[in-house]
Each structure stands twice: as C-alpha cells, then as structure tokens.
Amino acid sequence: MVDEFDERLKNWVLSVVEGAEVSMAAPNGQKPGSGVGLYLLEVMQSPPPSTVKRPPLQLSLRYLITTWSEKPEDAHQSLVRLIFAAMENTDFQVELDPIPMAVWTAFAVPPRPHFILRVPLRLERPEPVTKLVREPLKIKKSLMLGFHGQLLGPGDIALAGCRIEMPDLRISTHTDYNGMFYFPGVPAEGTKHFLIRAKGRELEIDSQENHPDGSAPLVVHFSPLEE
Secondary structure (H helix, E strand, C coil): CCCHHHHHHHHHHHCCCCCCCCCCCCCCCCCCCCEEEEEEEEEEECCCCCCCCCCCEEEEEEEEEEEEECCCCHHHHHHHHHHHHHHHHCCCEEEEECCCHHHHHHHCCCCCEEEEEEEEEEEEECCCCCCCCCCCCCCCCEEEEEEEEEEEEHHHHHCCCCCCEECCCCEEEEEECEEEEEEEEEEEECCCCEEEEEEEEEEEEEECCCCCCCCEEEEEEEEHHHH
C-alpha cells in the first residue's frame, strides 16, 4: 500500500476526469491541454486506532488539487466534479478553505481555484512472534534492605550535594551535609553498583556487602579529587 498510494490516487482522478493529464508537480504556469494537479502539500501523523492488536502506523496526506484547461470553464467543471466525488468517498476528507497567499507566492504563480484532499495512509504491522511458554512462571523473592553510605573527599572531608546513582535500578539520591546518602530499598543479594558524580568527576564502585545500619555506612573515598 505504501508503494502505490500516489498511483491509486491518480487512478481515482482518472475515474472522475477521464483522459486528463495528471501531474504530481507543484502548480506552475499555464500548461497546454487539460489536466489535474495532485501536489503533496503536507504529511501529518495520525493517532493509531485503539485495538487489542499491534496498531498500524498511520499518516494523513494533504494534497493540493488544482485543474487547468485552455478553457477556464472546463477547468472549473473538472474541479467541481473532483470535489463532489471526493465528498462521496468515505476514505477522503475535503478541505475547502483557501491555502495561505504565501504558498502561492512560494509557487511563483497567481492563486487559482483549488481544494485540499486529505488522504489516509496506513502501514499494517505484523504481530510480533510470541514464544510458547513451556514452564510455569517462577517468581524469585529477594529481600530488600536500606543502604547507607558516606562520601568523603581528600582529608576525609565530607562531600555534600553529590549525586549517587544506582544505574541498574534507575534510582539516585544526593549526599547531605555530612556526606551521607541513603537508598530505602535495594536487593540484599548480589552486587550493588554505584555511580558517583562530584565536582565534575565520576567514580564507579561496587559493593557486595549490605549496609542497612546508618551507624555503619559504606565509606567511599572519592579518589578522583586527589588527582
């Protein structure tokens, strides 16, 4: 569908105005013969429909529709036929408000009768392949503990206002005026990985131990500040 939307629109025009020349170029000076201009003026995103399946990607294409002929009245008749035919098509939306004068100035042509045809374009997406579950879900419980730490700089001076992150858990905190930091709940098992940012520098450390007691925190000496 994505590869053929222009061609399908051309065929629709020819079903309304038989034998007309169809141009996808921007409007320009007077052309010989008679025809219909289908200029893609704008591409807009449309919200996906509500569905239990994977929603398709949707766009709304706004075409500037103009006509030309050696006899102006023939061009007008073709334009009106196209408007009525588009109104009868449930897939199309017709906009009859004139486009801004600045658009015609950009085309370097005088304004001419026209309308905007809004055409939906949808890209269906296949459902992702779901692997068969052969065993029941097993939930492993993990004890959560608070974690206390203290950040010290050169001379064991407490570092306040420094950012402490646990990237694996996507949580962070800051040290207080005593250099203390605290995370209310981290897994008791496994390695605790910390990313420390202080004074424009970073330090990464790991801790296998737990420090749930505030009186016995993990003491971190921020060595990058000593360099």
